[in-house]
Amino acid sequence: MAYWLDMDSFNGILKELSADNVVYAPVKMTGKGAFSGTDLVAYREISGVEQIEFKEKSRFSPKEIVFPITQTLLYFTEEEYAVPGTGEKGIIVFCRPCDVNAFKRLDEIFLRNGGRVDSYYRELREKVRFFVIECAESFDSCFCVSMGTNRADGYDVFIRAAGGGFLCDVRGDLATLFEKFGGPAEMSLRFIEENKTKVSIPESVDQSVFGHGIWREYASRCIACGRCTVSCPTCSCFTMQDIFYEDNPNRGERRRVWASCMIDGFTAMAGGHGFREDHGDRMRFKLMHKISDFRKRFGYNMCVGCGRCDDVCPEYISFARAINRVDALMKEAVENV
Amino acid sequence: MLDINTKKLMKNAYRITKHRGITALRVRVLGGGLDAGYLDVIKAIAERFGNGKVHITTRQGFEIPGIPMEKIPGVNRLLAPVIQGLEVEMGVGIADVNGGYPAAGTRNVSACIGNSVCPFANFNTTELAGKIEKLIYPNDFHVKIAVTGCPNDCIKAHMQDIGVIGLVLPVYDPGRCMGCGACVKNCRKVASGALEMVNYKVRRDHRRCLGCGECVLKCPTSAWTRGDQYYRLVIMGRTGKKNPRLARTFLEWVNEGAVLKVIGNMYGYIEKYIDRSLPKEHVGYIVDRTGLPVFSQEVLQGIELGSLGRAAGFIPFGGYTY
Known part of the structure; x- marks a missing residue:
């Protein structure tokens, strides 16, 4: 069912929902960009629809809502431990179609990978309901169409911000609430059907590309800062940290904290060894995971083509172009056989 | 004729x-x-x-x-x-x-390109240069002022009577920190080593922090973000035949209001203490004669240093004499 709501009505809905839910959305924070005089668009808890940034792409993805950058898994004393709760409230996430698709990929990693379920992830993930923000137009770096992630399913509400109000397609039990605040309307869902950036995914990638010079080139360009991976909606690597409180080292907590294959230390081993010291090797490993290795296990590609990695790279390395370059290398290899 | x-x-x-x-x-x-x-x-x-x-x-x-x-x-x-x-x-x-110009004593207020272009700059230097110019020009007293966006000091604020250096107070959200250590390494390499890792998170020693904002620039997760804008004021740097020297810090972690007021007050100080037997006297030499305490007393009148602000009580200017 579709409904039309003005801003006040929409806020009425948010107010009612906030009783039992925490609502997250992309928010533009003035002056919080890294460079002075710039803003940061990232996910924050909101109380009103006017706080939502509908126009710009968020620098960070909504993955941090269910996979926090720092998450305490348990508190311990010498004798016992306790697992912190995640509260009673549900979670509502305003995000774009590519990000909904990214959650599906996170689900594979945390819930269906190797036969084990990550209970910490599941506890938060089960609370999530999506309010999908319709993409009016593609951003320059987006390549969702190439990745097949331009459409989203599995949402509760699909929103088009238009004419000072909101046209919403509502599914499931929320329809009653929207009916109370909004008026009936007609809505046909629109998705991005073409991006400026297009990528061609190689059918298979083998080790023949490993020795190619492009990785030496990336080694000379990449500074291993990890911005691509922390802004990625599907990167899900983490490390564990045991903290002993400074004023009482007999107590502490175990935390899960994001890790990145691009950052020093990711493959560190005893004796100072590391598998991928070279930045080009790290780039290759990341690319392979996004467009090949994940697919081998789950049947589809990990990358959702949101283009955030390209937006945030301080060295202007385009991941989309890297995919196309690898595709060209593989095609070349096939022709040369 | x-x-x-x-x-x-x-x-x-x-x-x-x-x-x-x-x-x-x-x-x-x-x-x-x-x-x-x-x-x-x-x-x-x-x-x-x-x-x-x-x-x-x-x-x-x-x-x-x-x-x-x-x-x-x-x-x-x-x-x-x-x-x-x-x-x-x-x-x-x-x-x-x-x-034409009504005065030439107080020189052009120079500034680095600032945050309209430079990623390191902590503020809009051109705007502040404009506010200073409005405050002090036209004036015949021989004063040189420059404004620079960050402690890199590309405009050479340290060669001026008054050098204004833009600072930012970095704000840390430990929950957003993944402990990559980029800020800590960078601060040690290019700034002052004010950051250290404690329990996988970062601790900042404010006494050692320059306010350059490098930690914010290097942070991949925006765990470090920009807090309030502050300034450091370096004073009485100069070239010249008598005792060339770099300017030294007089105020740090003060706001724009304090910067402007100190500059305004300095003209009152010059008016009061300048040696009128000379064709002109550069403000640095007046401070050499009166001593810093007299200068401080005059220029700090009505100044709110704020909770972070500090003023130097003694400055060993140094430099050298021919």
Whole structure:
């Protein structure tokens, strides 16, 4: 069912929902960009629809809502431990179609990978309901169409911000609430059907590309800062940290904290060894995971083509172009056989 | 018969050159930035009245040499749009835009390019240069002021009587920190080593922090973000034949209001203590005579240092004497 709501009505809905839910959305924070005089668009808890940034792409993805950058898994004393709760409230996430698709990929990693379920992830993930923000137009770096992630399913509400109000397609039990605040309307869902950036995914990638010079080139360009991976909606690597409180080292907590294959230390081993010291090797490993290795296990590609990695790279390395370059290398290899 | 009042000529921002009867005009370029259209005026003056050459000064102005002294009124009329656009429209009180510059003692306020372009800059240097110019110009006292966006000090604020350096207070959200250590390593390498890892999170020692904002720039997760804008004021740096030296920190972690008030107060201090037996006295030498406590007492009148602000009680200026 579709409904039309003005801003006040929409806020009425948010107010009612906030009783039992925490609502997250992309928010533009003035002056919080890294460079002075710039803003940061990232996910924050909101109380009103006017706080939502509908126009710009968020620098960070909504993955941090269910996979926090720092998450305490348990508190311990010498004798016992306790697992912190995640509260009673549900979670509502305003995000774009590519990000909904990214959650599906996170689900594979945390819930269906190797036969084990990550209970910490599941506890938060089960609370999530999506309010999908319709993409009016593609951003320059987006390549969702190439990745097949331009459409989203599995949402509760699909929103088009238009004419000072909101046209919403509502599914499931929320329809009653929207009916109370909004008026009936007609809505046909629109998705991005073409991006400026297009990528061609190689059918298979083998080790023949490993020795190619492009990785030496990336080694000379990449500074291993990890911005691509922390802004990625599907990167899900983490490390564990045991903290002993400074004023009482007999107590502490175990935390899960994001890790990145691009950052020093990711493959560190005893004796100072590391598998991928070279930045080009790290780039290759990341690319392979996004467009090949994940697919081998789950049947589809990990990358959702949101283009955030390209937006945030301080060295202007385009991941989309890297995919196309690898595709060209593989095609070349096939022709040369 | 050439009869020139050299005092008036110099006050009008012209100079006595080695060539008799020939002068040079110094054009102020506030904060070193101007609309390209003004270059047409500079070009026209140089070609119509000067010798076709323009010298770019160390204070970011233009010096137009080879102007016959009797042409000064014509040059001033041609210069009017520059004075109108770069001074009057910035709020500087100049009554007659057709009469050239009303004073030359207080020099052009220079500035680095600031945050309109530079990723390191912590604020808009051009805007602050404008506020300072409005406060202190026209004035005959010999004062040099520069504004720089961050402690890299590209404008050489340390060579000025007053150097204003932009700082930012970094704000840390430990929950957003993934412990990559980029900020800690970078601070140690390029700044002051004010950061250390404690329990996989970062601890900042404010006493060692320069406020450069490098940690914010290096943070991949925006665990470090920009907090309030502050300034460091370095004072009494100079070149010259007597005791050249770098400026030293007088105030740090103060706000814009304090910066402007100190600069304004300094002119009152000069008025009170300048040695009038000399043709001119540079403010640094006045401070050498009165001592820092007298300077501080005058310039800190009515100043709110704020919760982070600090003022130096003693400054070992150093430098060297010939």
